[in-house]
Amino acid sequence: MNAFVNLDSEGDGRTRVRLDELVALRSRVAKAALPRLESRALHAGQQGSRLYGRGMDYAESRIYQPGDDVRRLDWRLTARSGRLHTKLFEEEREGRLLILLDTHESMRFGTRVRFKAVQAARVVALAAWYVVRAGERVGLMEFGDGHRLLRPQGGPKGALAVCGALVDWDARRQSSRGESLSNALQRAGRLMHGTNRVLVVSDGLSCDEAAKGRLLDLTGKADVRVLVVADALELGLPPPGHYPLEHKGERREVTLFGERQRREFQQRLGAGQQRLNAIAQSLGVPHRTIDTAADPLDALLALLALLAPGARR
Known part of the structure; x- marks a missing residue:
């Protein structure tokens, strides 16, 4: 389902991802007072070891x-x-972050400022700049629209590669039946290759019954974080009114006036983010939810930073 926005140009930063915007986010991260990262840290419970060899x-x-x-x-x-x-x-223990990006058709929806897909791309770009600033590597795996993968890379070149992939994947949308979150998590588990952190960015609509077990399995291999991207209509009761919507090129208008009608509409739209948040909560996986109009930087920093003692997850 796509919210109708009367924009003709691609790469407008609202319905399509803009490369210049993603690259410019580097300055946001550079100016931010970043908390201490879990950089070059092993997974909880493991002890570092001194390994000797050439090139270290x-x-x-x-x-x-x-x-x-x-x-x-x-x-x-x-x-x-x-x-x-x-x-x-x-040995220099270099941290690696693998970002799982939801590219299902449901991400191409938005009623405030931008589509969820565009907001998700901004989150991923910020995470990439944040991670390489800490001296880590960042990789990107999509699920939903396809199975494209960007192997972890470090430095500004690594973050730029992520930004380029985000724009390319958004422009080159593939015909796909979609992929369940459980399958994506299982696939990610086979692609770890030294990855010690995973960030899942999704609207939760692909969240299935098996996702909880797969997420639990993944937490045994890496430090997992979940960031849910949602539209305002998915997070709260919509005000009475007429809502023009578009789905697969077909435009329709939904009229919502009665409270029961509006509540049922919101519950249907918000079912995915509620399921994913509930699963993360039950497993103790740190998670945040942002809407399409929000500045994602603070929520992202809260997820990727090393939590202070006594901080609530």
């Missing part, structure tokens, strides 16, 4: 032992001490 950060030097790589000899310490010493290196 220098840790210390020790007496040479048979089998040590002679190319790693510490010649200065060897000269001072008169005994062979080998340089040891500590």
Whole structure:
């Protein structure tokens, strides 16, 4: 279902994703007073280990032992001490965030400011800039419109790749029957490859009965966050009036005046976000909900930041 907006141009930032807007969000993140991140942190319960090898950060030097790589000899310490010493290196544990982006047709709906799909793209772009600023890698996986995947990359190049993919995927919409959230979560579990954090961005309408079990499974592999994007009509009782809507090119007008009629309409529209939030709540997965008119930065920072002791999830 698409809310009718009388706009002719593509990439308007309301019905279609704009690349310049996504790139400009970098300055928002750069100016924000960011809380401490879970950067380069292992999943809860795991202990860091010192691993040594080529191409890693220098840790210390020790007496040479048979089998040590002679190319790693510490010649200065060897000269001072008169005994062979080998340089040891500590692995830099680089955090990786995989973002699961809902691209179902239901995301192309909006009655305030922009479509849910455009708001979701803004969330993803902000997350990408946030993560690479912390020295982490960011990857992107879509579910719904297709199975496209962007492998995790670091630095500004990684965030720009995410922004480019968002615009490209939005413009090159594929014919698809959709994908359940449970299947997407299962697929993500097979694509982890060192990922230690996952952010799910969805309106929840693809949330099925099996999603709770799949989400629980994923929390055993990574630190999971959920951000629900919803329209104002999905979050509260719509005011009385006439609502022009569009679905697959067909325009219709819905008339809502009676309180019961308006409540039933809101409950049908908001069923997805209610299910997804309820599942996240039951599993203790940190989650936030934003509407299409909101500035998503604060909600996103609250999800991705390391929660302070005693903070409520």
